[in-house]
Amino acid sequence: MVEGGAVTNKIQRTTRASDVLIMVFIGLTVLLSILPFLNIIAVSLSSKEAIISDKVTIFPRGFNMESYKLVFEDARMLKSMGITIVLTLVYTILSMVMSICAAYPLTKESLKGRSFFSMLIIFTMFFSGGMIPEYLLVKELGMLDSLTSLIVPGMISAFNLIILRTFFSSIPPSLEESAYLDGSSHIGTLLRIVLPLSLPVLATLSLFYAVSRWNTYMDALFYITNSDLYPIQLKLYQVVMNSMVTDLTAQEGAIQTEVVAEGIKAASIMFATVPILIVYPWLQRYFVSGTMVGAVKE
Amino acid sequence: MDRSFAHSKTQVLPQSVKRKRQAKGFWKDYQLYLLLLLPIAYFIIFKYVPMYGAAIAFQDYSIFKGVGGSEWIGLDNFKELFAMSQFYTVVRNTLLLNLLDLIVSFPAPIILALLLHELRTLWFKKVAQTILYLPHFISWIIIGGLVYQIFSNNGGLVNNMITALGFESVPFLTEKNHWLLVYLGTGIWQSAGWGTIIYLAALTGINKELYEASEVDGAGRWRKMWNITLPGIRPTIVVMLIMALGKIMTIGFERPFVMGNALVMDYAEVISTFVYKVGLQSAQFSLATAMGLFQALVGLVFVVGSNAIAKKMGEQGLW
Numbered sequence: 001m002v003e004g005g006a007v008t009n010k011i012q013r014t015t016r017a018s019d020v021l022i023m024v025f026i027g028l029t030v031l032l033s034i035l036p037f038l039n040i041i042a043v044s045l046s047s048k049e050a051i052i053s054d055k056v057t058i059f060p061r062g063f064n065m066e067s068y069k070l071v072f073e074d075a076r077m078l079k080s081m082g083i084t085i086v087l088t089l090v091y092t093i094l095s096m097v098m099s100i101c102a103a104y105p106l107t108k109e110s111l112k113g114r115s116f117f118s119m120l121i122i123f124t125m126f127f128s129g130g131m132i133p134e135y136l137l138v139k140e141l142g143m144l145d146s147l148t149s150l151i152v153p154g155m156i157s158a159f160n161l162i163i164l165r166t167f168f169s170s171i172p173p174s175l176e177e178s179a180y181l182d183g184s185s186h187i188g189t190l191l192r193i194v195l196p197l198s199l200p201v202l203a204t205l206s207l208f209y210a211v212s213r214w215n216t217y218m219d220a221l222f223y224i225t226n227s228d229l230y231p232i233q234l235k236l237y238q239v240v241m242n243s244m245v246t247d248l249t250a251q252e253g254a255i256q257t258e259v260v261a262e263g264i265k266a267a268s269i270m271f272a273t274v275p276i277l278i279v280y281p282w283l284q285r286y287f288v289s290g291t292m293v294g295a296v297k298e
Numbered sequence: 299m300d301r302s303f304a305h306s307k308t309q310v311l312p313q314s315v316k317r318k319r320q321a322k323g324f325w326k327d328y329q330l331y332l333l334l335l336l337p338i339a340y341f342i343i344f345k346y347v348p349m350y351g352a353a354i355a356f357q358d359y360s361i362f363k364g365v366g367g368s369e370w371i372g373l374d375n376f377k378e379l380f381a382m383s384q385f386y387t388v389v390r391n392t393l394l395l396n397l398l399d400l401i402v403s404f405p406a407p408i409i410l411a412l413l414l415h416e417l418r419t420l421w422f423k424k425v426a427q428t429i430l431y432l433p434h435f436i437s438w439i440i441i442g443g444l445v446y447q448i449f450s451n452n453g454g455l456v457n458n459m460i461t462a463l464g465f466e467s468v469p470f471l472t473e474k475n476h477w478l479l480v481y482l483g484t485g486i487w488q489s490a491g492w493g494t495i496i497y498l499a500a501l502t503g504i505n506k507e508l509y510e511a512s513e514v515d516g517a518g519r520w521r522k523m524w525n526i527t528l529p530g531i532r533p534t535i536v537v538m539l540i541m542a543l544g545k546i547m548t549i550g551f552e553r554p555f556v557m558g559n560a561l562v563m564d565y566a567e568v569i570s571t572f573v574y575k576v577g578l579q580s581a582q583f584s585l586a587t588a589m590g591l592f593q594a595l596v597g598l599v600f601v602v603g604s605n606a607i608a609k610k611m612g613e614q615g616l617w
Contacts, residue, residue, distance in 0.1 A: 018519055022413050023422065029410065030429045033491060036444040039455050043447065057455065102337030105330035112327075117334060121341055126544070126601050129348025130590025131551075131570070132577040136361075137348055153344050156337060186329040215437035218551050222578060233439050237556075240443040262453065269443045276435050284428055 044266035051262050067267035080235035087231060088213045091151045095209040098156050103164035104190050125158045135222055149223035160205045167201040203286035232272050239268045355588035375588040388572040391565055396546045403485050404542060407493025414494060415501045430491025442556035449480055477562040497531055504530035536613040544601030547593050569593045
């Protein structure tokens, strides 16, 4: 990308000006992305008085940890977090195993019915029975009010499966063939050759599965009524949204009590977000490369 | 190779060895089917059984009699549905929200990706990408909380600033047109950064020599972007557009559910939230399923249709 000698000074100058322009624009966008987080952190760490007088922007006023103390004293909140952590781990492992089991055979041309199975899976991306039949099925299977309803029905994402299949089929067949000649079985080849070569995409898809399980609340809202089994998002929904609904219709006089809740809401939001914020930067480099692999085919 | 070996030895091979070899050949693929067994069972049980279950849209479904035993009533549920005034509101809202979302949210990642691609300060690019991807990893519940925190009438950050400047506070969340703006803006905020990934991937695939050649011809940065970069990622843009058009009927549940409130239901009630209320909250299973089926069928038409149009225009399409 080195500018050639033929390029005049004038062009170089305008290039530099547009570089600055682009950096400023991207910089502002980045700032917009992160400001809401800074605000919520500031509110969660501010004193009630500061929140009432509306002085909190992106820096905490009257710094204190009172809101966090209240969140951590709420046994249900901790329990919900525990449930979500376990749920996410179990779901991610099962989802990955199932996706691998499905994706690998579908790359084998010798497999009879390969395109039929592929069609069977891809069709589900475009058409579904809908919310109610899915609910009735979960009910029929006796999974209402149990954590299996949050693991099994959404176990495989057809989209992730396609990404994985694309990656598997990009592995040079000669590697696998030599394994077969050495007497390796399909499963042996998958475990010893294909999977070790697929670590970036495996990491990426694990992250996708984990994040979607962590963040989804819809199925819990439908299937879980027992508050002892609430995952963190549903618990948050109660804390954040229920108060929001009353807030929006509330009269001015109610402000005092609302503001107390404001700090707790902010702290609860941070409580549920921090685990993602901690894990995210480490996994980021994987999902960029992994997604690109999946994207190339599209 | 295997065959020539078998051919030369056929006569002398004992039955047992022969059978063993056949079994071994079968065993190889048998493992593949074994691997497929559970996933295919999953798709049949959790995807295709509900499709069969959607038959209750044509029944007077009774939870005790099940899909097999309930009475068939033809299109009565659909008639009832089409007679509801709310039906047209939720269909309109679904199309309205998705269409506006498409118009404002679709170009955002393309523009952002083009600009990110131009950045030469690598550390800045990396930091920017990391932060821009982040909102995609945040749940709608949390986003709903953030939106409320920032836009609410009493104590929201933006209204605090507006009132501090001496203006009247703006009812961002309680007046439907303002709410619409917040809804759309939130969509961009959540998805634009993440959407750049796929375009950035496509951008790396453009032949560098094209740029060098155009530089020799005296093309500036904007010229190159217009004549090389954009055409280079056109197939990706088309595929993404088809996918977006295909989803125009299938609005997600979580975003409108969290962002909607009683005061803006005129706009916020969409098919998915309506199905939830009619089906799961009022237990009118057949009626809600009819609604869902209507949505799925129209959605399917959109996917197939936009794919056909794209192909007619000489693009690759989805299949």
